[in-house]
Amino acid sequence: MKRSIALAVFAAAACSSALAGEKGSFADMDTNTNGTLSLAEVRASVPSVTPETFAAADADANGELTRAEYDAWKASKLTEKAANAPTSPKASP
Ligand SMILES: [Ca+2]
Ligand SMILES: [Ca+2]
Numbered sequence: 001m002k003r004s005i006a007l008a009v010f011a012a013a014a015c016s017s018a019l020a021g022e023k024g025s026f027a028d029m030d031t032n033t034n035g036t037l038s039l040a041e042v043r044a045s046v047p048s049v050t051p052e053t054f055a056a057a058d059a060d061a062n063g064e065l066t067r068a069e070y071d072a073w074k075a076s077k078l079t080e081k082a083a084n085a086p087t088s089p090k091a092s093p
Contacts, residue, residue, distance in 0.1 A: 026070050036064035 029037050029045045039054045042065065057073035058065055065073065 026067055036066050037070060038064055 026037065029041050031041055031044065039049070039051060042049050042054060054065070055061065057069055059069050059072070
């Protein structure tokens, strides 16, 4: 009983954050609104990001991600995900 309530609360929370917009968007992560993301800002939203990962995304190595660097990073991460995803078999009746 308690477990199903917890699941319902979790689902509701997941829905409301989806409605509020994309979690971890550039603007959300740029907490000091200086137009770039520091490692600390990125890690506040995505704790799993390592300094190595951040450095790989920081194309000009100035320690901050610009919007362009962030977008490119996100795109490359999406590409990575797509590459790792199993190719879906042809849907046949
Ligand atoms: Ca910032
Ligand atoms: Ca940079």
